[in-house]
Amino acid sequence: MPKLKLDAIDRRILAALQRDARLTNVQLADEVGLSPSPCLRRVRMLEDAGVITGYHATLGRKEVGLGLTVFIGVKVERHHDKEATAFREAVAGLAEVVSCHLVSGEADFLLQVVVPDLAGYERLLLGTLLKLPGVSDIRSNFAIQTVKAQAPLPLNHLPEGSKQSPG
Known part of the structure; x- marks a missing residue:
């Protein structure tokens, strides 16, 4: 369980970035229903808390x-x-x-x-x-065949609690 209490917007941010880490902040903000500045503050907070540990390209082996x-x-x-x-x-x-x-x-x-x-x-x-x-x-x-690899982490186990966070 992360140290930071994540709310619904944080979970939407995480899901969107797992799906496509190349989203611009403007695209991400639009997708999760925030304006760009609060969205960027939340992303930075998630990075600082160690919830987001990096961004990478997935290569075809x-x-x-x-x-x-x-x-x-x-x-x-x-x-x-x-x-x-x-x-x-x-x-x-x-x-x-x-x-x-x-x-x-x-x-x-x-x-x-x-x-x-x-x-x-x-x-x-x-x-x-x-x-x-x-x-x-x-x-x-x-491995004979890869059926599923490097899937996004499931987030549905996170509680629905709210928190006061930038945004």
Whole structure:
């Protein structure tokens, strides 16, 4: 739950920006029913509160030569020592790793990796992943087809409360 209490207008702003982050402030204000100045104040407030953490372009993976997505379960030997910290730092620095999660279950971490092809994955696996600090086991699952990816976050769980906010 965000620290900031979001009202209906904030939720409309967030939904609109998730749908199209390239909206101009004037377009956004029109879409959510505000004038431009209060709309911009709200967007800045949402950014300052860490609700909006950035804006980005979503690229077609195949179109940029990254045709293989691999989900990798990684077991590490120890979680609370220097080796585990070194593992996390190393993974954070790998461009091919587009997400990494500490998980429960058989694996300790779940990585999502993008590479051009199977040969690219083999190079990453043998040249880098198996050499990371503390790695005791790696299990790979190859994506056959992406059904849904990088969807907007659902906002319908946020309470309907009101707040005094700029606007």
